Amino acid sequence: MAPTLKLTYFNIKGRAEPIRLALYIGGIEFEDNRLTGEQFAELKPSLPYGQVPVLEVDGEVIAQGLAQLCYAGKLAGLYPEDPVVAMRVDEALCAGEDMSATLRPSFFEKDEAKKLEMRKALAEETLPKWLGMMEKRYSARPGDYSCGEEMTVADLAIYSFGSWMKMGVLDGIPTSILDPYPTLCGIIEKVGAHPKVKEWNDKH
Ligand SMILES: N[C@@H](CCC(=O)N[C@@H](CS)C(=O)NCC(=O)O)C(=O)O
Numbered sequence: 001m002a003p004t005l006k007l008t009y010f011n012i013k014g015r016a017e018p019i020r021l022a023l024y025i026g027g028i029e030f031e032d033n034r035l036t037g038e039q040f041a042e043l044k045p046s047l048p049y050g051q052v053p054v055l056e057v058d059g060e061v062i063a064q065g066l067a068q069l070c071y072a073g074k075l076a077g078l079y080p081e082d083p084v085v086a087m088r089v090d091e092a093l094c095a096g097e098d099m100s101a102t103l104r105p106s107f108f109e110k111d112e113a114k115k116l117e118m119r120k121a122l123a124e125e126t127l128p129k130w131l132g133m134m135e136k137r138y139s140a141r142p143g144d145y146s147c148g149e150e151m152t153v154a155d156l157a158i159y160s161f162g163s164w165m166k167m168g169v170l171d172g173i174p175t176s177i178l179d180p181y182p183t184l185c186g187i188i189e190k191v192g193a194h195p196k197v198k199e200w201n202d203k204h
Pocket of ligand 1: 014015044050051052053063064065066
């Protein structure tokens with residue numbers, strides 16, 4: 001029997017979006033529970049690590065977004081069965097996490113001038129370094145996706161992060177930051193053109 005799924009996060013894309021996309025692409029029903037700040041503050045003490053996203057599977061609360069994404073991928077046929085290809089996916093997810101972590105200090109910087117200085121270093125050095133390493137890695141593989149011929153949850157994560165960067169939501173990070181990386185841009189374009197992804201984006 002299909003599990004009852006409830007995904008809890010804020011009403012933004014963030015860490016939940018690739019999980020939502022994987023479930024939606026796979027045609028797997030889930031409750032898309034989006035919290036206000038107040039609701040989160042109320043729920044926080046009961047969360048395993050005080051953070052979201054959490055995914056409830058038949059009532060069991062599972063934390064950590066990447067674990068949830070891999071699980072959603074397994075249900076949706078977007079997580080490879082071949083152990084080596086699966087390891088490529090895990091590598092891509094962990095690398096994405098490491099890159100995202102470089103942005104975090106700038107989110108918490110209250111001084112606007114200092115924040116923009118941090119963002120300048122991110123835009124000119126740190127992010128190009130990470131994006132360049134990813135580009136090199138994924139362009140060397142066969143197929144249009146990051147880990148081989150098939151779309152996987154790694155591509156959903158790249159798409160979510162990449163399209164977010166391209167939206168220009170981060171002060172000091174140009175929307176053109178991904179332009180020098182044709183493989184990454186190709187993945188973002190391909191995932192964005194997937195009929196279920198388009199359908200999801202039209203609905204939200
Ligand atoms: N490693 C965790 C990090 C989760 C995380 O940082 N969640 C943020 C939202 S993106 C959060 O809950 N922030 C509120 C808080 O920590 O109070 C994961 O991947 O799920």
